[in-house]
Amino acid sequence: MIQNPILQGFCPDPSIVRVKEDYYIAVSTFEWWPGVRLFHSRDLEHFEQLPSPLTRVSQLNLMGNPDSCGVWAPDLSYDGERFWLVFTDVKTRSGSRYYNTHNYVVWSKNIKEGWSEPVYLNSTGFDPSLFHEKDGKxxxxxxxxxxxxxxxxxxxxxxxxxxKEPVNVCRGTGRGFTEGPHLYHIGEWYYLMMAEGGTSYEHCETMCRSRSLWGPYEEDPGNPILTSDPVKTDALQKCGHADLVQTQKGEWYLVHLCSRPNANRKCVLGRETALQKIMQTQDGWFRLASGKRYGEQKIPDLKEIEKQPFVKLKLKDEWEEKTIGICYNSLRIPAERFASFTDREGYLRLYGKDFLNSHFEVSLLARRQTKFKSGICTCMEFQPESERQAAGVAYFYDSMNFYLFIKSGNHYGVAWLEVLESDGGVVQTIARRTLSEQQPGIFLKIQTDESGEHAEFLYSRDDRVWEKVAETKTDILTDEHCVGFTGAHFGIYCHDMEQRKGYADFQYFELLEGE
Incomplete structure (x- = not known):
């Protein structure tokens, strides 16, 4: 059995394509750099992350993009020669009629080796997808x-x-927030699949069909074909925004967005990607193989497909390869703008940029939270010269909602540890600890409990004896509190608000997961 979600922690709006024996999934990244996250699998259970397609500022400029804007709902397809990727760069999202949404396309002959410069398409809406007709159009x-x-x-x-001119072929099914369209030509029918109901707990997936590409489209009488069980609170929630794929054995599956809320109906892991098996009925509509319309947490394996070896991502990175791995993300700008492996051997040096509430240049190197029990640990060397310089670790959702566990100080040589909370943009100190003696390195740790509902902030001088500085709830780092579309991240961080080229050296980055 395949266990959902198949992509855990902040992997929303999945698009899937099969090329012979290989399956590829693309997901949204919003304000996080690089743009669009890609995954590869041969059994739809075990996935390896691939290099992102948008790695150059000439392809994507996110400077100044507000929270939860940027790259929305990429669509990945293949025409037999090229991979195609269309995506939206959302510049604002205030008022549903006044989104600034610019759509682009890039392409590549080898999904693992470089993508083209973008070509602008339109700005009429978001969630673009490419439909490849059987005649090649x-x-x-x-x-x-x-x-x-x-x-x-x-x-x-x-x-x-x-x-030619665009044609509005379907106004939705009346459930509201019609988005995320994908079009398929299967047999004699054109199937239009859409996300509706909004991307929260009322989220669902609906389908219409027509014998002509241009409509009219009739609604599936069994809509929605996918949604969530509001009574069963431990089930997958927010199910919707789906895409179909047919296996080499002729089976049908769909990938879709979902969330796993805690007991308080808060989603600290953000929106994730799940997989469901579907079947075509005698009258040609599609239904979940379970016979229900709710996303299942366990589904059957692919028929006669050999399991691929599972390569677990390295949790502790001591920078041996002297490169920033594909599991890392930065905010809006490439990490190379503030990070160096060469300025001190054996360390990653982060040069301080803006404070963490900036939408421009921030020195944060992060990994997404994928487990409820999770965290970060590092050893850092940092000598602040003023109170406007600080470095440490971050537990972050967006520029308005985060925790910082940092070392700072003043020009008199007094240093301290501080836990900052930003809740809706209001920043306050929730704990402070003066450091009685100076020493080169200090160990910092943030860790959550089994439910992911509480976080502790700890430090050590020797990596053996740990002292707790603060404990908080994690509610402010959830989709529901932030009204956002991303998910919680753990990262190493440095700021220098006076732009004196202050820096911090990090010996390693360890992501804490489970036990």
Whole structure:
């Protein structure tokens, strides 16, 4: 049996494609760099992360993008020669009719080795996808801003531009927030699958079909084909925003967005990716193989597909490879702008940039939280020259909601440890500990409990005896509190608000997971 979610912790809006024996999934990254997270599998249970496609500022400029804007709902497809990726760069999201949404396409002949510069498509809405017709023609499908429906427009892949006029082919099923469209030509029908109901607890997936690409589209009488059981609180929630794939054995599956709330209905792990088996009925509609419409936590394995070896990501990174691994993310800018492996042998040096509430240049190197019991540990050397310099570890959701466990000091040589809380943009000190003696290195740790509902902030001088500085709830780092679309991250951090080129040296980055 395959256990859901298949991609844990902040992996929303999945798009899937199969190329022979290989399956690839792309997910949203929003304000996190690099843009779009890619995964590869051969059994749809075990996944390896691949290099991101948007790794150059010439492809994606996120400077100044607000929280939970940036890269929304990428769509990954393959035409037999090239991989295609379309995505939205959302610049604002204030008021459903006044989103600034710019859609682009990039392509690659080798998904693991470099992608093109982007080509601008349109700005009429978000969640674009590419539909490849059997005659070789391509069409862009996207929702229309204001949730006014789904439009289709032909794309000329020779000229790399949209041609002819867009057509609004479906205004949704009346459930509201019609988005995330994917189009399929299966048999004699065109199937239009859409996310509706909003991306929270009312989220669902609906389907319509037509014998013509341009409609009219009739609604599936069994809609929604996927949603969540609101009574069974320990089940997958927020299920929706799905994409279909057919296996090499002819089976059908769909990947979809989901969340795992805690007992208080708060989702610190953000929106994740799950997998469901589906079947086509005699009248041609699609239904979950379980016979229900709720996302299941366990589903059958792929038929006659050999399990691939599972390679677990390294949890402790001591920088032996002197590169920033693909499991790391930074905010809005490439980490190379503030991180160096060469300035001190055996350490990663972070040069301080803006304070963590900035939407521009921030020195934060982070990994997403994938387990309820999780955390970060590091050994840091840092000598602050003023109170406006600080470095340490962060537990972060967005620029308005985070915890910082930092070392700071003043020009008199007095240093201290401090736990800062930012709740809705209001920053306050919740604990402070003066350091009685100076020493080169200090060990810092943030760790959560089994439920992920509480976090402790601890430090040590020798990595053996630990002292607790503070304990907090994690509610402010959840989708529900932040009204955001990402998820909690743990990271190493440095700021120098006076721009004196202050820096901190980190001996390692250890992600704490489970026991």
């Amino acid at each position: 391509m069409y862009l499908v996207n929702m229309i801003n204001g949730f006014e429906g789904i439009q289709i427009q032909e794309f000329d892949k020779e000229q790399m531009c949209l041609i």
